[in-house]
Each structure stands twice: as C-alpha cells, then as structure tokens.
Amino acid sequence: MEWDTRLIHDGQEPDPLTGAVNVPIYLSTTFRQSSPGVGTGYVYSRTGNPTRAALERALARIEGGAGALAFGSGLAAISALVMSYPKGSRIVAGDDLYHGATRLLELSRTHGVRVDFVDTTNLANVRKAFASGPPVSLLYLESPTNPLLKITDLKAAAAIARRGRATVAVDNTFASPVLQRPIELGADIVVHSMTKYIGGHSDVLGGALVLRTQELLDRLYWFQNSAGGVPSPFDCYLLIRGLRTLGVRVRQHVANAQQVAEYLSHHPRIVRTLYPGLPGHPGHEIARRQMDGFGGMVSAEVAGGQRAAIGVAKRLKLFTLAESLGGVESLVNHPALMTHRAMPLAEQKAKGISGGLLRLSIGIEDAEDLIGDLRQALA
Numbered sequence: 001m002e003w004d005t006r007l008i009h010d011g012q013e014p015d016p017l018t019g020a021v022n023v024p025i026y027l028s029t030t031f032r033q034s035s036p037g038v039g040t041g042y043v044y045s046r047t048g049n050p051t052r053a054a055l056e057r058a059l060a061r062i063e064g065g066a067g068a069l070a071f072g073s074g075l076a077a078i079s080a081l082v083m084s085y086p087k088g089s090r091i092v093a094g095d096d097l098y099h100g101a102t103r104l105l106e107l108s109r110t111h112g113v114r115v116d117f118v119d120t121t122n123l124a125n126v127r128k129a130f131a132s133g134p135p136v137s138l139l140y141l142e143s144p145t146n147p148l149l150k151i152t153d154l155k156a157a158a159a160i161a162r163r164g165r166a167t168v169a170v171d172n173t174f175a176s177p178v179l180q181r182p183i184e185l186g187a188d189i190v191v192h193s194m195t196k197y198i199g200g201h202s203d204v205l206g207g208a209l210v211l212r213t214q215e216l217l218d219r220l221y222w223f224q225n226s227a228g229g230v231p232s233p234f235d236c237y238l239l240i241r242g243l244r245t246l247g248v249r250v251r252q253h254v255a256n257a258q259q260v261a262e263y264l265s266h267h268p269r270i271v272r273t274l275y276p277g278l279p280g281h282p283g284h285e286i287a288r289r290q291m292d293g294f295g296g297m298v299s300a301e302v303a304g305g306q307r308a309a310i311g312v313a314k315r316l317k318l319f320t321l322a323e324s325l326g327g328v329e330s331l332v333n334h335p336a337l338m339t340h341r342a343m344p345l346a347e348q349k350a351k352g353i354s355g356g357l358l359r360l361s362i363g364i365e366d367a368e369d370l371i372g373d374l375r376q377a378l379a
C-alpha cells in the first residue's frame with residue numbers, strides 16, 4: 001500500500017464490536033478477569049490499553065518495526081530508553097541533539113553510564129569513537145537536528161555501529177515517518193516526540209519508541225510498564241487522528257518550507273539560511289538520498305545580530321513567537337533566548353547558535369502569505 005493509504009488504514013481497523021470507524025477511547029483503568037490471571041489480555045491501563053495499542057500498532061507498521069511503545073511525551077520515551085542501559089554501559093551520541101535528550105544522557109553519567117558526544121555529521125568521529133575505548137552499547141542519533149538542521153548519514157553511521165555490535169537509535173521527530181524511515185536505513189530504534197508533526201495541531205504531548213525486533217520490544221516494554229510514563233487514552237486518540245492526516249500535512253509543510261527557504265536565501269538582510277533542501281546546505285546530498293522531502297523547519301540568521309532578530313520575530317504577524325514545532329500553524333523561535341536558553345553561552349557560540357538566529361516552523365498556511373509576512377517583518 002502507498003503512504004497515504006497506510007497512514008489511514010494501518011493498524012486502524014473498525015471496532016469489531018460496534019463497527020465504529022474510529023478507534024474508541026477506552027478510559028477504563030482496569031479490565032475484568034474471568035478467573036484469576038485469565039482475561040482478555042488487558043489487565044490494567046498502564047500495562048496495556050486498547051486505544052494505546054491501536055496507536056502503537058499503527059506506529060509500528062508505519063516505521064516498519066516489530067512493535068512500538070507510546071509514552072506521555074518525547075522525553076518520557078527517551079528517558080525509558082536511556083534508563084534501559086545499566087551501569088558500565090557506554091553510549092555514543094550526537095553532539096547536537098534535542099537539549100532534553102542531552103540532559104538525560106548527562107544524567108545517566110551519574111548512574112555510571114559512560115556517554116561520549118561526537119559530531120556525527122562527520123563519520124570519521126563515529127569511527128574513532130567505536131575504535132577507541134570500551135565497547136559501545138548504543139549509538140544515539142538525530143537527523144535533521146535542532147535548530148541547525150544538520151544531517152547525519154544514517155545508513156553509514158548504522159553500519160559502523162553494526163560492526164561494533166551496538167544498537168542504533170534515531171530521533172526521527174524533525175523528519176516524521178513520511179519523510180524518513182530509520183529502520184529501513186539500518187536503525188534498531190526510532191524515537192519520536194509525537195508532540196510535533198504526528199500530533200500536528202499543537203494540542204497534545206506524546207512520545208514513542210519503535211523497535212525493530214521483538215527482543216528490543218520486550219526489553220523496552222518492561223521499562224514502559226515499570227517506569228509508567230504512558231499517555232492517556234484521550235491523548236492516544238488525538239495522536240491516531242494526527243497520524244491520519246500526517247501525509248497531506250507534511251507534504252504542504254515541505255512545499256512551503258522550500259519556498260520560504262529560497263525566499264530567505266536571497267534576502268539581503270539574511271546572512272545565512274539553513275534548510276537541507278537548499279543545494280548549498282552541507283547535508284543536501286545525504287538528505288536527498290535518505291529522506292523523501294527536506295522537512296518543514298527552516299533556520300535563518302538575521303543581519304545585525306540579536307537585536308535585529310528580536311525585532312523581526314516581534315514584527316511577524318502570522319508566525320507566532322512560541323517554542324515547539326510541527327503544528328499546522330507557523331511558529332518563530334529565537335533559540336538563544338528560548339529553546340536553547342539553558343545552554344551556556346560559550347557552548348551556544350561554539351555550536352553556531354548565534355543571537356541573530358531564528359528557527360521557523362513552517363505551517364501549512366499559503367506560502368505567499370508566509371513570505372508576505374516575512375517580507376514586512378524584514379523590511
């Protein structure tokens with residue numbers, strides 16, 4: 001089946017009891033047993049819930065895994081994953097991850113896990129990390145990254161990890177499964193903040209782990225159930241609803257982002273435009289190979305530094321000044337003062353997160369209106 005068909009039908013059969021075409025919201029926290037230990041398979045809602053199971057089934061089929069686990073937020077998912085590595089393990093991770101993921105990995109150091117952060121856009125760094133030091137248990141990647149939209153060659157990085165017998169996890173939030181399927185590229189675990197493109201309407205938090213093998217699914221299920229960071233049945237319903245329109249939404253995000261990026265790249269007040277769909281982007285060729293579109297996120301550096309960038313952000317009318325991304329509405333974020341504020345200034349500087357940088361989450365409005373809004377804000 002093709003993409004749009006799969007997003008609407010995979011794992012989402014009409015309710016066998018009533019024929020309802022939408023998955024029912026099962027609020028019940030507990031399930032009757034006919035004899036002690038004998039029942040329908042559902043026991044208690046943290047352990048398993050039919051609405052959550054429908055979401056997990058759909059996610060597993062779409063990403064191509066043996067199974068999926070849904071969580072109450074992206075960070076609850078990442079936390080379960082990180083927690084599953086015991087004292088003495090070694091994790092190699094990208095050095096430009098979502099800041100919350102970096103924080104959790106740093107926390108795991110206090111529990112005796114060794115974590116090495118490397119720039120995975122240069123595969124020589126990944127090879128070097130695997131060639132020196134103790135064996136690696138997990139390679140943790142993100143592509144494209146936030147807010148600099150750096151691209152890692154996932155297939156090549158996964159091959160290095162495979163030779164080193166390490167598990168590979170990829171945070172696929174920025175691409176969404178419509179544009180990139182990491183398991184097809186060699187990953188073992190796909191991470192999502194479903195709060196972003198999968199939810200798609202900035203009204204629900206959610207996270208997911210999709211596992212390539214049954215063994216990984218069983219291992220991580222233990223952590224989902226034991227740590228308990230599960231989403232509510234109502235949230236699962238909203239996330240299933242989001243999945244059904246993901247295809248059409250993402251195509252519109254991508255088409256708009258390409259137009260906005262091209263407009264900004266020619267604007268005299270923009271110093272540099274970061275978008276993997278621009279031929280000058282250092283990851284353009286890899287992104288073309290491993291993605292089915294370049295995504296809906298565009299970052300740009302305004303001439304005149306922080307003061308000028310704040311002025312532009314405040315003059316924008318259609319773009320709302322707010323954190324987060326992936327919703328139908330366009331948002332503008334000033335990473336240095338907002339999403340990345342907790343990062344020390346020296347580190348921001350070293351990474352290239354300057355005061356002039358703005359990150360745009362391009363929504364699905366008409367591109368002409370978005371460009372018109374940018375034109376007046378930059379005038």
Ligand SMILES: *Cc1c(COP(=O)(O)O)cnc(C)c1O
Nearest residue numbers: 073074075098171173193195206
């Ligand atoms: C937002 C985000 C997260 C964290 O997800 P929450 O749902 O906010 O907990 C993780 N990774 C990426 C790439 C994100 O954008």
